[in-house]
Every structure is written in structure tokens, then in C-alpha cells.
Amino acid sequence: MKILTFFSLFSTFLSANSINVEENAGQFFSSGHTNNWAVLVCTSRFWFNYRHVANTLSVYRSVKRLGIPDSHIVLMLADDMACNHRNPKPATVFSHKNMELNVYGDDVEVDYRGYEVTVENFLRVLTGRLPPSTPRSKRLLSDDRSNILIYLTGHGGNGFLKFQDSEEISNVELADAFEQMWQKRRYNELLFIIDTCQGASMYERFYSPNLMALASSQVGEDSLSHQPDLAIGVHLMDRYTFYLLEFLEDIHPASKANMKDLFKVCPKSQCVSTPGHRTDLFLRDPGSALITDFFGSVRKVEITMETINLTDLIKEAEQKNIHTTANLQFPPLHLSSFLPYLTPYPQKPKQKDWHPPDGFILGLWTLILLVFFKTYGIKHLKHIF
């Protein structure tokens, strides 16, 4: 009797589980990506820009910890802080004062170093137009199922980011580079984080789909640095990245934190500047995008003893999708529709600036003229007619 109840319980459990797995199988492809890449760029050189290198290295550290391997990370550092003559602790780069955390470690792989970090190289990495002799470690070998994290830090202004004191990349160039990436289907979804002064201006011009952007400050605001270390004599980190690092330290590969939590990192009380984000080009709901979708390389593995019929489940999932995403008209999601060049993705309508209706201005001028001639007499009218 007991064995029977136990067996029935077990079978119901198994069936429930399998139904669970079958439902989950639909979600296996819901995020759409199969591999993760990261492009982390520090654009400033000189000793007093120590904090930009520390910023980039701390994001590198988090991204590696969450699972993206060095072969999938393109790390570009414009200057060598660890071996700078002015570093009182050579071979280290600290991100917390009192030398708590050395983000340089002994397994840092820098792909573009020193003067190789230029606007041209950065754009070539993004678009994939590199000379054939470029080694694999310097290439962004992403495909249409890749989620890419791009992190930029340095000195910037309204609409540009300064590379190494000698050149700038503008927001238009960046938007065009992302469009090139989209046309060549080099990404599935792209998260763009920028920590510079007036960082929000850099994502204003994006127009390709599936881009989500975060910036540390709005146009007209400066991003501030966090804390100086008196023994080293420089500021160690920028505020936004410092709090981002603290947030990421709590993320582990299985965590379900989503992008909405990321938007809350570093409110104005901590950051002094107002961080901004842009999600209108991102086709999924940001709440459904996990942090690990971009920052980690999570292999979805579920062990099951059942065989699962994928085509049926996809149809079920498609029914659910049509019901939940009410406003968007998507074509039915067949497996074949994942092939990119057959159907273009629909885009959300662009927001236009409001202009007053055309006739309104004409009417206004007529009114002004009439009033003018009324006050000054009708005889002036004959000069016009």
C-alpha cells in the first residue's frame, strides 16, 4: 500500500516534472542566444586616468567569474597602469582603497594594449573587418546567436568619446557600426554600457534593433570618480562602475536577477550624476532579460529521461507568446523563422518630434498681417497687392 502511494506520487512527480521540462524547453530558445561575447574598452592613457583601467578590469573580472572565457573576451586597455613607473605597488591595479582588491591578478589577458587601442581598431573589431593576419584573440567572432556586452570607459563629452588624447569616436559612428553588425547578423542582442561624462549622448543615435544601452550620466552631467587611495595617489574607480561591481559581486551564474535591477544600480544619491538607460530598441521586455544573459556565459543544461517533441512545444509556446505580447504583431515563430535572411524583424515605430500642423503656421502669419494692416491703415495693403 505504501509502495503504491509512493509509486503513484513518484509517477505524478515525474509527469509533473516532465511537463515542467516540456514547458521549459520552450523557454530554452526564448532568449535566443547560444554564446556570449564581451568587448571591454578603456580609452584613456596616463597615470591620472588609473581609474578607467581599474573600471575595465573590474568588469573583466566579473564577466570572467560569471563564465565568459578569455577566448570570448576582447579586452582593450590603452595604458599599462600595473607597470607604470609611478605605481608604488608594481604589477597591481586596485579597485578598492586600502588595496583590498587587486583586479589585475595573474590571469589577465589583454588583447589590444597601449597604442593599439584606436577608434579604427575598435570599429574593425566590432564589424569584423580585420586583416586576415589578425589572431583569433583579437577578433570578435560572434554570430547571429551571440549576446554581446560592450563596455566603454574614458573621457567623453556630448556625442563623443575620446580615445587616447588624439582622436574621438562619435555617437553617429558607433550607431553605424552597430547597424553594420546588425546587417551582418553579428549579434543577437547587444548590451552597451558606457561610463564617461555625458555618457547618455553616446546611445542617442542608435537605430538598430535589439540594443539595450546604459550610461552613467545624462547629457550635461559629469560622471564622478569614487575614492582616492592616498598611498597610490590617484582615484581608483569611477562611481558608476564601483556600484556596478558591487552589484555584480552578488550575481552568481544561476541567479535570476534581470535588467530592471541593473537599471537601479547607482541612483543619484550615490552617483551624483543620473544614470540613464535606453530600451526602446530592445524587442524583449527588459524584465525578462537576465543579467547572466549578457554578463555570464550560462549553458542551459537540464537533464531529463524523457523524449520531448520540440515542434509541438514550439506551437504551444507560440500560442502563449501571441497572448502575452498583445501590442506587437509578430510573424509565427517557426524554427525556420530563426533563419535570419528570410523574414525581416519588425521594428517598433520611431518616435517623431511633434510639429504643429502645417496650416496652423500659415494661419498665424495671415492673422499677424491682418492685425498689422488694421492698425496702420489699409492704404499700405496696396503695396502688397
Next chain:
Amino acid sequence: MGLLSDPNRRRALISLLTRLNAPICVVCYMAGVAWFMGLAFEPFTLRTYMSENAMGSTMVEERFPAGERALATGREFSAHKKKVGGMPVDWLVKTMQARGLEVFTQRFSRTLPFPDENKERYLVKGTNVYGILRAPRAPRTEALVLSAPCTPGDNNNQAVGLLLGLAQYFRNQVYWAKDIIFLVNEHDLIGMQAWLEGYHHTNTTGMDWSPLQGRGGSIQAALSLELSSDVITSLDLVLEGLNGQLPNLDLANLFYAFCQKIGVLCTIQGKLQRNDWDSVSGYSHSVQTMMLMVMKQASGRPWGDHGLFLRYHIEAATIKGINSFRQYKSDTTTIGRLLEGMYRKLNNLLERLHQSYFFYLMPSLSHFVSIGYYMPVIDYILLLICALDLWVQLATPPPRTEDGVADTEQMSSPGVLSVLTPLVISHLTGVEVAVEHFPVSETEAVVLTAIAIYTAGLALPHNTHRLLSGEGTEQGWKVLKLVAVLYLAVLLGCTALINFSLGFILALTLVPVAAFVTPHVPKILSAFILVILSPACTLLFSVFFFQELQEMPVSFIDGWMLFLSVISQGILDHSLYGSLVYPLIALLVYPCWLLFWNILFWK
């Protein structure tokens, strides 16, 4: 028609200018002086701020511990100095080597044109000792200099002690990106000049020195230390260098920032800053500080050992420790920490200091007036001169009159001649005054000869008239005045650009001279005024005024002796370091003044 191209309007303007010439002159002059006085008023000045990104704020941790040991080293130095009776070269070499520096020496010698009575030297022979701390990991392309002078007697022993203590501390750190040169120079400025000439392979002053065996790369900044007591109450910053050149304001900003961080009282011109700028005494305090800086800059002599670095585009300043009657005293460790902090910040520099101002005036250590604000002073005063020379030009009838060609020829030729002769004779007199090689070897004889030639020039007009054909013409003196006024304007303008203080002081006295001098004013009175406003008397009054500002007023006899010594120092500075003030005044300003003297005695 335009304002200036319409003949009617032009004539109206000309008549306006001619009528109002005197009021315009007075108004311009008063405006210039009032603007200058307004510069010291605190709301018109700007607070100092660090302009160089690489230097950032004062975030370093200073850990210099060895103040007492530095004082002990200073006492040893003083004992050896007494034993040797000069610079203890061997002891210094041994001590610097013990601290791990690369030590080199340089011998130099120089015969002054005549004995210097202030410092009591005539044939100068000496040795400089310097040690180079090589940066542990950096290439040897850049250097910083810390220097302390070796003065006879009991002065500056603590400075040398602190220098050696800092050398030992700096040697143990790994974060130096530039070489640091610790220099102890003998015979202060002469030794410094020899060292700098040897370092940069130039020989502008004819000194005899042995070449330097060791070098450290291009020098980015230098600090000179003068410390004569074990404890101090305040630190004084001296900025004025040779020919009135000033270091980059960022160096002063750095010093001030560290003074505030460490909590040491800092002064400039020996005067402590006051907070009550809206009261009369507070305002007069700022005016006094600014006038002291103007006087020191106008004299054109380097007021510290740092003054000679500026010529090589090396930003340098002198820090003097002052021990006066205050309760709160800072010890040597604190000064060592301040210097350590400053050097760590200078170490972060990537290029020479160039972000901040090179031309400025400081009414106090935390406020400054940049060239953009003080230049209008000279502009106003020179505007007066433009008005004047326009007036003279217009008062002179144009050569194309309707009286006939012969008349004009007759009038124009005496015009040219009458101008040339006084000019040439004035300049020759100036050259006499500026002659360097005197057969006499007594300072007083030299100076009195200079004054004698100066006074002889006063008799000039009577002599020029004998050579002149067209004497006593109305036309003649007007042309001469035009030339003299133009000459004065160009001279003052150029001087003010390079050394604003000198230009301003000369303008203050010479421009009224230019304005009122004509042959028609009462002779005796205007001759007296002209002599009062001549460059020599300006110098005499400046000496008295300077002593007043420093709160050490002198009696007339002492003032006169001081005046003579100032002239002799001026000649010596010119021959030893290449100062340009004396040649400028003798060769250019004085002949200009003589031209005006000529105009006065035209008939």
C-alpha cells in the same frame, strides 16, 4: 559716408581731439592708475586653482619620518663648514654617496667687474656638489631639482640637512618616474648660474666652469630651499626671477594647496593673508603685497636661487622658512612632508607645467590677477600717448601748404636734422653710462661715474644747439616731440609685455613728462619736475618706497647708500647673469628722457 572717410566729420573729430587733448590725457592717466589700484581689491581677483590635470588634488600620503635626523645632519654640515672655512666638498660627497646617490662636483670661478660690497666678493671661486637619484624603473629623460645654498656663517644649515634627509627617504621609494637632482651650490647665484650653464651647455655670461660629469635629463621643475632654524612659524614663497620672469602659477598653487593640507602658515612677500578685504586696512594690506611684488619684479633681479632656472623654461620657486614670534611652530618633519608631497605631485607630471598662467600678479597667496586683467593699465596709459602724438601730428601743419615748394623744403630739412642730432647724442650718452669695463675697481667710483654722466647729460641741450642749423623753430620741436612720444610708446609697450611691473613704473613717471613738456612751459619749475620724474630719481623714490613697504623705513643717508648699491647691483646683475634692466634703462629709457629734456630747452 563713413565716420573717418567723410572730410567734414573728420575735421570735426580732429577739432574735438585738439580741443579736448588735455582732459583726455588726464582722464586716461587717472583711469590707468585707478585700474591698477583696483587690481588688489579682492572681488576683482580670482581664486587660485590647479590647472594641471596630472597634478590633480593633494591626494598623497606623506610619510617622511626623519626630521630630527635631518637636523643632526645639518649640524654636522655646519661643523664641517666651519672647519673647512667654505664648502665641505669631501664630506658632502661622502654623505651623498652613503645615501645611494650618484655624486658629482663642478668647479667654477669668476672675476667680477668690480667688487661687490653687499656680499663682499671680487674674485669668486667655488664648487657645486650635486647627487642624482635615478628613478628605479623609468628611463632617464626627465628630472626634478631640489637645491639648498651653502652660505657662509650660520645660515641654511638646516636646509642642507633637510635636503640630505629627504634624499635618503626618497631613495627608498619605488614610485619615482623622474630623476631627482639634489644640488648644494656655493656662492648662491653665481654657483647656480655656473651649474645651469654647465647642465645646458651654454655660456652666456663668460664664466669659467668645469663641465658636468653627470646629467639627469630635461629638468621639469625645481625648488630651492632656504631654512635657517630648527622650527619655523611660516613658509614664504618667492616667485620673482631674473628680468621679472615668473614661474607657472601652478607651482604656487601646488605650494598653497599643500600648505593648506598640512596646516602650515604660508606667506608671500612675507605678508600673511587677511580675510577682511572690505575694510580699508585689509585692502591696503593687499595693495602693499601687490606693490611689493611689482617692485621686486621691476628690479629684474632674481630674488632667490630659483630665479635663474626660469630662463631655461624650468618652473622654479624658492621656499624660505621663517621663524618669527608666533606660538604655533612647525618642525622639520612637517616641512619634509610638505616637500615630499610636492615632489610626489610633480612626479606625476607628464609634460612641463604649461596649463596655468605665466604672467600674473598676486595680491595674496590665494588670489591672483592674470595678464588679461592687468594689461588694460598699460593700455590706458599708452592710449594717452596715442592721443598725444595724434595731437602733435595734427598741430604740425601738413607739409603740403599752399605757400610754395621752397617754403616747405626749408621747413622739412631742419625737421629731420633737428630730430636726428639730439637722438644720436642722447644715445651716445646712454652708451657711456652702460659701459662695462671700468678702469677703476671701486664700487662707489663706478656708481658715481654713472651718475655723473647722467647728470652731464642734463647739459646736453646747450651743446646740441651749436650743431643745429634750424634752432628754435616751432616746427623742429614738434617733430622731435612726435618722435620722442612714439619712441616712448614703443619702448614702454615692449617693456610692459616682458616685464609688466617695470613698464608700469616707468610709464607712471615718464608719461606725464611726455604729456606736459613743451618749450613754452615755465622753465625752472618744469626742469625741476622733469628731474624728479627722471629714471634715476624714480629709482631713488622706489628704494625708499620699497623699504617702507617692507616695514623697515630708512633714513635719507641710508637710503642714498642703498640707492648707490642698487645701481651697482644692477650693473653686476647684468654682467653676471644677463639681467636686462640696467641696459634697458641706460640705453633706451634715459635717452628717451633726454629727448624730452631737449624739447624743454629748445629755445
